[in-house]
Amino acid sequence: MEIKTSVLVIGGGANGLFTALDLALRGIDVILVERGDIGSGTSGRFHGLLHSGARYAVTDPESAKECIQENKIISKIAPHAVRDTGGLFLGITKEDLEFSDKFLSSLEKLGIEYKLVDKNQVLQEEPYVNKDLKIAIWVPDKVIYGYDLLSSVAMTASLNKARIMTYNEVTEFIRDGNFIKAVKVLDKINNQINIIKSDIIINASGPWAFKIITMAGLEEIPILPTAGIMAVFEKKVNNAVLNRLRPPSDGDILVPYQGTSILGTTATIIEDPDNFTISDEDVKMLIKEGSQLVPELSKTRVIRTYASVRPLMRTSEDGRKASRDFTILDHERENGVSGLISIIGGKFTTSRLVGERVGDLVSEKLGVREKSKTKEIKLISPNEMNFEKYLEKIGIPKIFLRSIMERKGSLDEERYETALYLLLSLIARGK
Numbered sequence: 001m002e003i004k005t006s007v008l009v010i011g012g013g014a015n016g017l018f019t020a021l022d023l024a025l026r027g028i029d030v031i032l033v034e035r036g037d038i039g040s041g042t043s044g045r046f047h048g049l050l051h052s053g054a055r056y057a058v059t060d061p062e063s064a065k066e067c068i069q070e071n072k073i074i075s076k077i078a079p080h081a082v083r084d085t086g087g088l089f090l091g092i093t094k095e096d097l098e099f100s101d102k103f104l105s106s107l108e109k110l111g112i113e114y115k116l117v118d119k120n121q122v123l124q125e126e127p128y129v130n131k132d133l134k135i136a137i138w139v140p141d142k143v144i145y146g147y148d149l150l151s152s153v154a155m156t157a158s159l160n161k162a163r164i165m166t167y168n169e170v171t172e173f174i175r176d177g178n179f180i181k182a183v184k185v186l187d188k189i190n191n192q193i194n195i196i197k198s199d200i201i202i203n204a205s206g207p208w209a210f211k212i213i214t215m216a217g218l219e220e221i222p223i224l225p226t227a228g229i230m231a232v233f234e235k236k237v238n239n240a241v242l243n244r245l246r247p248p249s250d251g252d253i254l255v256p257y258q259g260t261s262i263l264g265t266t267a268t269i270i271e272d273p274d275n276f277t278i279s280d281e282d283v284k285m286l287i288k289e290g291s292q293l294v295p296e297l298s299k300t301r302v303i304r305t306y307a308s309v310r311p312l313m314r315t316s317e318d319g320r321k322a323s324r325d326f327t328i329l330d331h332e333r334e335n336g337v338s339g340l341i342s343i344i345g346g347k348f349t350t351s352r353l354v355g356e357r358v359g360d361l362v363s364e365k366l367g368v369r370e371k372s373k374t375k376e377i378k379l380i381s382p383n384e385m386n387f388e389k390y391l392e393k394i395g396i397p398k399i400f401l402r403s404i405m406e407r408k409g410s411l412d413e414e415r416y417e418t419a420l421y422l423l424l425s426l427i428a429r430g431k
Contacts, residue, residue: 001194005031005163007362008183008198010170010212012036013043015326015343016204017153018355018374024162025377026363026370031196032162033185035169038425039150041273042206043348045308047230047264048257049241050074050144051349052087057106058099059247063325066350068112071140073352073375074149080381081148085256087141087241088122090132092292094361096245100135103245107139114139128296141241143255146348151421152379154428161378164428166317168194178283180216180339200362203342206271207309214341218335221344226310227276228265231286234301237261237294244293251289254297263290263297273309275338310345326354328361382420394430 007023009016012034023030034040053067075082091097107114117136122129165185172184174195182197204211207225214220236256244252255262266282283305291294291298326346330336341361346354355374363370387401401423407416 001192003031003194003196005029005052005196005198006366007031007200007202008033008196009202009204010183011041011204011206011208012038012150012154012164012166013041013204013206014039014150014153014351015043015206015346015354016202018351019202019204019343019358020162020164020355021153021157021160021356022359022372022374022375023155023362024160025373026359026368028362028366028368030157030162031198033168033170033196034158035163035167035188037166038164038428039147039153042308042310043150043351044146045230045306046146046348047228047253048143048146048255048263049253049348049349050142051081051347052131052140052142052382053110053112054087054089054103054139054141055248055253056105057110057112058102060178060325061106061110063347063350064106065111066325066353067347068110068140069140070350070353074349075142076381077352077374077377078149078152078381081145081152081379082382083143083145085141085143087139087242087243088117088126089137089139089243089245090122090129091136091245092130092132093134097134099246100137104137109240111408112139126238126240126242128294129242130293130295130430134157135245136276137245138240139277141243143241143257144348147418148381148421151424152381152426155380155424156377161407163255166425166429170212170215175217175337178337179211180337200337200365201340202358202362203340205294209342213331213340216337216340217392218340221329221330221342222264224269225273227268227280228310229268229282229286229305229307230262230264230291231283232257232304232306233261233263234303235260237296249289251286252293254290254294260303261294261297261300261404263287265401267310276307276309278305278307278399300331302333326350328354330361380424382417382424387420387423387427390427390430394427396423396426397425398429 006029009032051067053064056064167188174182242254329342
């Protein structure tokens with residue numbers, strides 16, 4: 001089957017979904033394809049932190065500035081997906097304390113809100129924190145529920161006429177000289193190949209971006225796929241996001257995520273995002289480092305581990321020193337091949353900004369004068385829509401909704417919303 005659209009977005013992670021939403025709100029015809037479900041790649045495997053920018057204030061100030069801006073915007077447009085826990089940067093060692101002056105100076109320069117917190121108050125509110133604590137600094141870190149946000153973005157984009165096609169994998173690019181005019185896509189649900197013709201293709205495939213670029217017949221670009229491991233503990237041992245007061249390193253972020261605590265992260269450079277395994281040694285190292293922040297972690301059971309692969313730009317051969325900022329490559333300018341734009345790098349926190357910047361570039365190319373609206377639009381949440389209407393529209397039996405809604409008013413009322421977000425994802429695809 002042949003399908004036509006103005007813009008095709010490849011990748012259903014945070015960058016791709018916010019790009020599709022931004023374009024749809026400008027009135028641009030857009031299709032998004034994703035080889036799995038939305039958020040099934042890097043965006044579904046981060047640590048759950050909505051950054052205040054404080055972590056990068058010293059080492060990557062540009063990224064830090066974007067993070068605090070987007071922290072405020074995401075909190076406004078998707079309050080249902082955000083928990084305002086606050087964050088604490090804790091100094092445990094003499095070296096941590098020495099770093100504090102540079103840290104506070106950087107926060108001041110960037111305009112990131114902070115305050116010094118009394119040690120006794122911290123130990124009262126966070127009883128598992130290391131008793132050798134020397135200094136504590138509060139910053140506006142928050143927790144973001146990743147799938148909740150991504151489902152809401154997908155649904156809002158779909159309601160604004162974007163077409164979301166999950167389980168559709170790009171297999172081939174079709175070029176006419178130096179113009180990319182279409183892609184072949186394998187529809188895994190119906191087991192058929194479709195051809196999607198578009199004026200512009202957006203490569204938002206994260207750490208797989210280099211594969212898409214080479215598939216399009218272009219030379220590989222300097223991406224640094226960097227794996228980060230997270231460990232999920234069986235109980236919640238912190239109320240605020242806890243950070244070690246030092247330059248970004250291993251095992252120095254602890255995020256309270258529902259009834260658990262998630263410890264992250266590492267930075268291991270890898271060759272292939274599809275072939276990466278978590279070693280026992282890396283997990284032990286992670287827990288050892290995290291236990292300096294919260295000693296209780298050494299006695300708490302890890303119920304599972306997972307890893308994400310960050311699509312960093314190769315600004316350094318060290319995964320820790322590579323910038324967390326993003327780059328938008330217009331391959332017409334870079335390689336003389338029109339019709340393809342690639343997004344490289346970025347963070348979950350800054351994905352809305354990525355979508356806006358890509359939307360600006362696409363609008364310029366297509367002659368569209370509409371400005372970005374994603375700073376202001378309130379994203380759809382499960383509590384604000386008529387599910388029956390949309391389930392009927394795409395042919396999903398109402399019994400599924402009934403079985404979920406019957407959990408309301410029961411022991412598991414708080415847990416039933418997860419299923420509602422799954423329905424949001426299905427409805428978005430059905431559009």
